[in-house]
Amino acid sequence: MARQRAIYQRIADELRADITAGTLREDMRLPTEAELAQRWKTSRATAVQGLKVLVNEGLIVADRPRGYFVRKRRPMVYRPQAEFRIPEPDADIFRQRIADEQDSREPSQKIEVAISSPSKTVQRRLHIDAKTAVAVRRRMRSIDGDPFNLNDSHVPLSLVEGTDWMSPEDVPRGTNRVLAELGYEIIHSVDEIMVRMPTPEESSRLALGPGTPVAEHIVTGYARRDGRETPVQVTVNILPGDRHVIIYDRVREGESA
Amino acid sequence: MARQRAIYQRIADELRADITAGTLREDMRLPTEAELAQRWKTSRATAVQGLKVLVNEGLIVADRPRGYFVRKRRPMVYRPQAEFRIPEPDADIFRQRIADEQDSREPSQKIEVAISSPSKTVQRRLHIDAKTAVAVRRRMRSIDGDPFNLNDSHVPLSLVEGTDWMSPEDVPRGTNRVLAELGYEIIHSVDEIMVRMPTPEESSRLALGPGTPVAEHIVTGYARRDGRETPVQVTVNILPGDRHVIIYDRVREGESA
Structure with missing residues (x-):
């Protein structure tokens, strides 16, 4: 059996898939830390860790206190x-x-x-x-x-x-x-x-x-x-x-x- | 007065300057976490934080348990x-x-x-x-x-x-x-x-x-x-x-x- 990925990685995977598929589009706001923590039955810290993965991949930006947004590209x-x-x-x-x-x-x-x-x-x-x-x-x-x-x-x-x-x-x-x-x-x-x-x-x-x-x-x-x-x-x-x-x-x- | 940079940033700054200047060259081993902690009179966790900055900038690689090394480039x-x-x-x-x-x-x-x-x-x-x-x-x-x-x-x-x-x-x-x-x-x-x-x-x-x-x-x-x-x-x-x-x-x- 494949090793289970950590929850923060699964949070990142799901959000990344939504961005790639276009369900989450440029400039759209992501679920909040609290919403993610509740949906995944985990701590807020773990939700933040998941979001950080996507920040470091350049896919989303943190715009406090408004929340996290899908990064806009106008190359x-x-x-x-x-x-x-x-x-x-x-x-x-x-x-x-x-x-x-x-x-x-x-x-x-x-x-x-x-x-x-x-x-x-x-x-x-x-x-x-x-x-x-x-x-x-x-x-x-x-x-x-x-x-x-x-x-x-x-x-x-x-x-x-x-x-x-x-x-x-x-x-x-x-x-x-x-x-x-x-x-x-x-x-x-x-x-x-x-x-x-x-x-x-x-x-x-x-x-x-x-x-x-x-x-x-x-x-x-x-x-x-x-x-x-x-x-x-x-x-x-x-x-x-x-x-x-x-x-x-x-x-x-x-x-x- | 300019705000004092955090110790982990100063550790990263000093090591980065050594890499840029060529004092630390490709494939050379960096000081260990313990050595850095001692030299900067700080915790090992702070030393690790400083090293992580350079890992994320792509300047050094962690090769456990041997230590941290200046990244080699052979493009x-x-x-x-x-x-x-x-x-x-x-x-x-x-x-x-x-x-x-x-x-x-x-x-x-x-x-x-x-x-x-x-x-x-x-x-x-x-x-x-x-x-x-x-x-x-x-x-x-x-x-x-x-x-x-x-x-x-x-x-x-x-x-x-x-x-x-x-x-x-x-x-x-x-x-x-x-x-x-x-x-x-x-x-x-x-x-x-x-x-x-x-x-x-x-x-x-x-x-x-x-x-x-x-x-x-x-x-x-x-x-x-x-x-x-x-x-x-x-x-x-x-x-x-x-x-x-x-x-x-x-x-x-x-x-x-």
Whole structure:
């Protein structure tokens, strides 16, 4: 005979099945702790333990004192390939992505520019050492005032010092255009996508709830210099899993898109 | 004055900083619960609470009774674009990916074929309803015997019934080649990548530890039929975050790769 699952697990299993089946839909309130305890003839602590399982799986959120609710997902469509297709002002590419969803939410962003020494992630991809200063352009993007993602671009300081790339304002013609004007047009990018739990700093900056992993999307941009491809920019995007779907289009060679 | 953080949080903060700085490296053993309790002049329960924070962040693993260890990451390079570039026998594309890492680990896979009614995910992408039967080709891929990822392809049963696509063995010429022979050559794919915590079933099939999110990578393949692009295959890949990095190459139009 199969070993009996603990009551808190069975509570979680039943509620999870209701969410998966759609009986419990987005934003709906779950039974209260007291209701669950009574229905399962168990303690309130056990009911809470069952609910916690689903909180940690990212399926429900606790909104005290109102109760527990099925988590709402309105993922933003994130298309890394759009970078090469449409003009790319800092803000407008973000606006464009929102527009893709035909959605009335209002995007905004905060831009900050810093000079720093490069992290290992950046050093390795730009082929520089820790002593080479980099300019960092940090964007925190929000929708309807809620933080949505972090987007930090790094370029060797010597390439962009004193240029518009370092302006802490929106650059209407786009920072990649600025790089192109300086002779560093990005002609090739490599995207790396890793999946992990957020750091405490990311959790707090992005106001992430429990059970919310992030995608770390690193884009290394290459320009042609002296006939060779040279890495000039590394952008690290932190995309909370509950707010994004990343999309790529792939067309077989010889076919048109 | 900033509010003092609880001791268990400070224990977690200090250990996390050591891991980030590399003082505590992959596979190294952390101080024991008793050592931490003594050093922080606190209870063992509080020390355990601090360690649990890092387990849930996916930074360390508990390997009782040996202790807690810094989590080892040996991510496999996963290149969705390789599908269109190299011949793609079921197993060989997986072998190829391992080979990319110049790594001596031994890949293997289990293949199972089923006939089922399509999930909502599949219905929506294949433009079919719940009553249209689909053939499902399920592959569980392992490295050195450890489960690595799940890869389930779905095609309307009417397209592949009685063909090699449904053979529960490795198909040396590749199942996409079989589709092409049947008149359904995939000429365009759309990749969607979502990030979430695993379901309990995924956790158990993939032997995932706590704090291990997954990428759900859905590939919809389109063939040209009667001059129009028609979706013919939906593949759902479940990629544990601790074992994969997903890579895409993007080349600006007019440039060669």
